[in-house]
Amino acid sequence: MKLKLTTRDTERLRTTLSLISHVRKRIVLRFTPTKLSIISVEENNVTEEPQIWCKLNMASLFDSIEIQSVKTDTISLELSIDSFLQALKNYEKANSHDLHIRLQKRDIPEGETSKQKNSRLVSLVFVYSSSNESSNSVSNIFRIPAKVLKHGHSSDTLDEPVIEGIDLIMRLPNEFAALYKRLEKFKKSSQNEMVKIKASAENGGFLGFVLEEEDKYKVTISWNRNLQVQASHYDAIQSTSEYSETNGRQDPGQDQAETNSAAAKTCRVLVRLRDWNMASKIVANCENITLLLANHHACVLHCYLDDSEEIEIMYYINALKS
Amino acid sequence: MSFVGVINKDSNKTIWSKAIQSLAGISDYIKIVIKAEALSISAVNIARTSCGEIEFKKSFFYQYDVDFTNVIKDGFQLESDDGDGDHVASYSMIVNSKHLIALFKNIDAHDLEYICLQAHISTDTPSAVLYKILVEMRASNRILRKYQVNYEPVLQKKVDIFSQYKKELYDQNMSEQAGRGVQEGVKYIMVDQSIPRQFLDMMPSSTEEFGIEVNQEDMLLSGFTNQIVKDNEYIKQPMSVAVALSIDDLVHSNLHNLSGDSSVRINFRLKYFRNFMQLVSSINTKSATALETQDNITSHYESIENSEEYLELFFKNPGDPILFELKSNRHLVIQYIQVTNDGNSNRVERSGKHSKHTSTQSSLKKRKESKNTNAFVLQPYAIQKRAAERQSLPKIINSHNGASHDLPPASTGVAQHASARSDADRPADQLFVPESESQTEEAASDSNANFDLTFSGDSRQDIITYGNDRNTGSIPFLKPGSDAEEIRKPHVRELRSRKINTYGSSETNKRIIIDEDTEYETGDSDDGGANQEELGPTQGPKRPRSILE
Structure with a gap:
């Protein structure tokens, strides 16, 4: 197993990580020669808790790439996201040239016999050299404890969730992040507070969030117009139909929103408010945000870090049974 | 009065x-x-x-x-x-x-x-x-x-460890001219205080141990946590951080006289060293701000002197105390003594040629022992x-x-x-x-x-x-x-x-x-x-x- 990477510019990698660092302490990095996937899932409850999948283009991130693994050229590592971020931040602060990232055997702490040696425990090592004020060259070495996820291991069979039956695809405007602040205001202390997401393609699009407590209150916060909506059936995602003219912000790249009668129905997804709000940082900082909804089933936020569309971030929330 | x-x-x-x-x-x-x-x-x-x-x-x-x-x-x-x-x-x-x-x-x-x-x-x-x-x-x-x-x-x-080390160093310098090495004697390093300071800034706050390793070519500072953990706890450990710099870049040292491939590595608890370096850095930054607010010439001179503040390290072998000294703008001398872990609990942080120690005992136990077996023990002088x-x-x-x-x-x-x-x-x-x-x-x-x-x-x-x-x-x-x-x-x-x-x-x-x-x-x-x-x-x-x- 071998992993050797060199890079100069870590800014986009760092930004991506910082968007998801508050969600969980540990992440899985899956390196392949072409793609790096940054995956944040709940270890014990992969399907019910929200999942984040970031896909980054290796060639645009790293200047030199060397990946070798026994069967496939895929290496999956689990490590602490905070350590990774801290190392990257230190590198950026140091005004250095090249950052070398490589996989290394763990140093066996003394007092541990070779029996306890576990070859899956490794270190992801960051090395760069910097110079201080008196122009001394100092080489900096960071060793982040990491665990190699082997094939057959449950975490390694991590697959990107496939949402079947997308009912509604909605392009969210950049200003949408403000809505999270509204929702935050109504948040209560309870951990399991739920929010019902309602969406429809009618009248230029409608996206509403309903906070409700039986016999007490019902609050609806909604985005009522100017949404690019594409409604579809299982098989009709790509089908073209008349464009909803009420939408003034037509995107030339996505000129296929449709409002046929079958899709005119309202889509409903019940999720935990906490889960939904966790994506606020992503929505506030990303471009081209699309919300995909599967009625009573799931919702997915899909976006790109910047206009280059090289870094793709997906946030999956499975619906709660109502 | x-x-x-x-x-x-x-x-x-x-x-x-x-x-x-x-x-x-x-x-x-x-x-x-x-x-x-x-x-x-x-x-x-x-x-x-x-x-x-x-x-x-x-x-x-x-x-x-x-x-x-x-x-x-x-x-x-x-x-x-x-x-x-x-x-x-x-x-x-x-x-x-x-x-x-x-x-x-x-x-x-x-x-x-x-x-x-x-x-x-x-x-x-x-x-x-x-x-x-x-x-x-x-x-x-x-x-x-x-x-x-x-x-x-x-x-x-x-506490005369300082004067003792300095005297030994002086004697050593005399005898070195006659061709003797410094393997057993006092190692001396003078380094720009910003290097250890910046190093500590990079370290995760939960890091527990600090190590210094020197050989003929370079000096390595490392911060790590020496725990024995279960496999699934392993990645919860804080990352270890190390910086290495060439001995030629040090302001002054006697390490050139180290013979051949020998290296010395000492380590100790980070807690109080961090405390010491915080003091060092706070003194420095404060003098810098004093320059901005006070316009008189003396403070200007002080800041010039401050910019040339060097940290001096004196140490011998694992188990012996390490001494740090910082002389600040002639008014102030900060000294810090730290008892180090003894040789057996030395952990090889660097992968490579130095890995000799394989030991079955827990490092914790060793650390306790090391306190007893130290050649020098800090006397309870501040009763x-x-x-x-x-x-x-x-x-x-x-x-x-x-x-x-x-x-x-x-x-x-x-x-x-x-x-x-x-x-x-x-x-x-x-x-x-x-x-x-x-x-x-x-x-x-x-x-x-x-x-x-x-x-x-x-x-x-x-x-x-x-x-x-x-x-x-x-x-x-x-x-x-x-x-x-x-x-x-x-x-x-x-x-x-x-x-x-x-x-x-x-x-x-x-x-x-x-x-x-x-x-x-x-x-x-x-x-x-x-x-x-x-x-x-x-x-x-x-x-x-x-x-x-």
Whole structure:
């Protein structure tokens, strides 16, 4: 197993990580020669808790790439996201040239016999050299404890969730992040507070969030117009139909929103408010945000870090049974 | 008055505050040693593995006066200097660090005109101020704050590891010219203090251990956590951080003389080293800001000197203590001693040629052992343990008894009451002899006379209180009897009594006793005698008073 990477510019990698660092302490990095996937899932409850999948283009991130693994050229590592971020931040602060990232055997702490040696425990090592004020060259070495996820291991069979039956695809405007602040205001202390997401393609699009407590209150916060909506059936995602003219912000790249009668129905997804709000940082900082909804089933936020569309971030929330 | 130290520079006030804070992080007790040329404060942690000492040179203070004539025997020592047989007189005391923290933490340096520290250590000290450090701070809004911090006089055991290492190093340098290596001897490194500082900044806060490894080519600093963890806990460990730099980039070292492929690696707990480096960096950054705010030339020079501040490291082999020293702008020397883990618990952080140690015992156990087997153990010189005091108790009491006949009396009932109260606050095994035992009326009148004599004609009396006249920009000393003082007095008294209420209610157990009824005040009302004038402005009727009244 071998992993050797060199890079100069870590800014986009760092930004991506910082968007998801508050969600969980540990992440899985899956390196392949072409793609790096940054995956944040709940270890014990992969399907019910929200999942984040970031896909980054290796060639645009790293200047030199060397990946070798026994069967496939895929290496999956689990490590602490905070350590990774801290190392990257230190590198950026140091005004250095090249950052070398490589996989290394763990140093066996003394007092541990070779029996306890576990070859899956490794270190992801960051090395760069910097110079201080008196122009001394100092080489900096960071060793982040990491665990190699082997094939057959449950975490390694991590697959990107496939949402079947997308009912509604909605392009969210950049200003949408403000809505999270509204929702935050109504948040209560309870951990399991739920929010019902309602969406429809009618009248230029409608996206509403309903906070409700039986016999007490019902609050609806909604985005009522100017949404690019594409409604579809299982098989009709790509089908073209008349464009909803009420939408003034037509995107030339996505000129296929449709409002046929079958899709005119309202889509409903019940999720935990906490889960939904966790994506606020992503929505506030990303471009081209699309919300995909599967009625009573799931919702997915899909976006790109910047206009280059090289870094793709997906946030999956499975619906709660109502 | 036997000791007076006044700090008036903003940057120095901040340094003082930071130094106190730093030492308070090491121990509950801070030792203060007063010498003729310098004041040093130090602390040893409870496990006696780390020791920090900060020496403030006389030039650090605006005013620094020590007089050892008729000094109280407790705490007074004459040490012989190795060099020329001269004797260095010193007076040592320990103070509860919480009290100092309460006084000096978060002081607003710009708002304070001065910090004045005083101690009466002569045999004719009035009992009300015996074993007390008198602290006086005046804010620019003309509020004068006075505190009394109780101390215990101690006899110090000198930590001579520094001088020993330096001497060894010197001898080594001599013999090296004859071709001997430094494998077994003292290794010396002088490095820009920004390197270890920046290194510590990079480290996760949960990192526990710090290591230094040197060989002929380079020096490696590493921070790591040496835990034995289950596999699934492994990735929860903080990452380890290391920086390496070539020995050629060091300001100075004797490591070129290391032979061949040998390397030395020592490691120790990071906690107190971090504390030390924080002090170092806070002193540096503060001087930098002082440059911006103060436009005078001296601070500019200081900052130039600061930019050339180097950290010096002296160490030998694993298990031997490592010493750090930083000399800051000629006024200040910061020394830090850390006992290191012994050779067996050495962990090879670098993968490669040095991996020899495979051991089955846990490193924790080893670390404990290493403390016992160290060639050097930090002596409990800053006598923190009551037990240590008890050992030396008989001697001290004797000397104290001898001296106590010369003690000035608590001449009124109020003062008696006050001192009795402070006695009651003390634990039973204290070094203090209750006033009632040693005082008779005769002795009282005798020593009263002595007391007057000592202070009359004492030229230092007019520098005891500092009035910083901001209008003129100079600092004129308030002369006794000047009009301004007369007017200020009632205000001060009111302020003090207000303080007593707040202190008395919440902190009865603390030994900061703000005593409104010092014998000076009662003397003022009872006798009003002519000798009061000799007491000096802070104690007598001539002490600073508010102009506002």
